[in-house]
Amino acid sequence: MATMKLTNQEQVEDFVRGCTLYATGGGGLPENGIVSLMSEIEKNGSVGWTDVAEIPDDVLAVCPFLMGSIAPHDEYTIKEMEGFGYIEGVNKEKERLAKAIQELEDYTGKKLGVVVPIELAGANTSGPVSAGSSLGMLAVDGDYCGRAIPEILQITPYLNGKECLPVTSVDEWGNTCIIKDAVNLRVVEKIGKLISAGGYGLAGQAGFVMTGKELKETVIPGTLTKAYEVGRFIREAREAGETQMVKKLAEKIGAYILAEGTVVSVEDEDREGYYWGTITVRSIEDEEFKIWFKNENHVCWKNGQPYVSSPDLICIVDKDTAEPIPNPKMKGAKEVAILALPCKPQLREEKIKNVLCPKYFGFEDIEYVPVETVMEGK
Known part of the structure; x- marks a missing residue:
């Protein structure tokens, strides 16, 4: 069946x-x-x-x-x-x-x-x-x-x-x-x-x-089928010799490329049954991006200012291969790209958004703004 x-x-x-x-x-x-x-x-x-x-x-x-x-x-x-x-x-x-x-x-x-x-x-x-x-x-x-x-x-x-x-x-x-x-x-x-x-x-x-x-x-x-198709797309593009993997992936999934650069630090801890931390990336334009995670990535700052947040998705991939990098593996990461894409509409319903936005995680001064709105205002 x-x-x-x-x-x-x-x-x-x-x-x-x-x-x-x-x-x-x-x-x-x-x-x-x-x-x-x-x-x-x-x-x-x-x-x-x-x-x-x-x-x-x-x-x-x-x-x-x-x-x-x-x-x-x-x-x-x-x-x-x-x-x-x-x-x-x-x-x-x-x-x-x-x-x-x-x-x-x-x-x-x-x-x-x-x-x-x-x-x-x-x-x-x-x-x-x-x-x-x-x-x-x-x-x-x-x-x-x-x-x-x-x-x-x-x-x-x-x-x-x-x-x-x-x-x-x-x-x-x-x-x-x-x-x-x-x-x-x-x-x-x-x-x-x-x-x-x-x-x-x-x-x-x-x-x-x-x-x-x-x-x-x-x-x-x-x-699940969508995830399989995206994973296959990444592999097939690499096998075909694609040289702009991150750009092609972003186009495939409807994501925005926030930055490409180098992971300069990962501060992390294991607490209360969660994996917490902050990843700092220095972009090729010499801008600083910080990403706070509680198991998953939830808040991104650009040059100290709130930029993108949950419930939208903040994904970090290898800059050359577009291979997604789990946070426990980030310490070995060097050159990366930060992608952001809109979440499913259900997660923007008030009931879920209120427990998945920056304020829920303790960032009282950060309002959730849909990623497409943020990018339109660039």
Whole structure:
């Protein structure tokens, strides 16, 4: 029934590349997403997704997601982890997500038939699709925000008033938890992050059970296929010897090129289950761009002045190859390009915009201005 099937590593890498671009620096490590998808291809010959219109109205859908920080572990943290017995993990990302789905089925007594990725991301789209495949479930060609986000309230189920709870959680080490009730969705996010922090990384969690009919009213359709097409476009353009990769990519996805230049510093920390930091880029025009991230990139300043922000997408790619660069890999980056593109219309609805704009992240003096408005005023 799958509308799209990936059958080899090249296709998998194309898909993960596109998802990583839309992840705006966060969403897990792409290499882990490749491992998840390839394990299903090696087992079943293919892995893929189904058009939303093909999903029956009465089937139950679930949203499995990776929750936590993707910050690199330093020697002190590794030693601390060893003190808790965290030495050899027992669950890779796909297994954490699959087990979280099974825990949710066991707890609710409901049979779940469809998985929906919470976001577009190198690991946090590939993992859910692969977990669903491993359980014989369909995956939907769509997600709940059309980019990656740090908090589970920044998605269309929140916009549409869909119930999140209960949420089940299984981490790398096998720690298993259930969030049965919470004051609100932001509290679910808080508790979920604390659970993941207890495992020093990403926990596999599952929630947002809804019918196929509700899913069709909530999901942003076609995003997985779009990500695959963009990832394939980048590879094919490189193979064809294209010398203006960033320009071609910007034209393909409707993005604006904010700057090209050199990464001069990355200040980062692992705190409260999130990966926080600021990336500084010196452009070829000798202008300074600073990008603040909380897992994903959210606020960009140009020469000290607010420039572009979430909910619009701020993406950093290699200047020559247009390969998207996740924030944990940014320290090794040299020459980059900063792209910005409009978010999905749903994220500009007041309810989501208010929890994904600079003010929500603590930048009280920065008003969100749509990127196309900013660029028109240049």
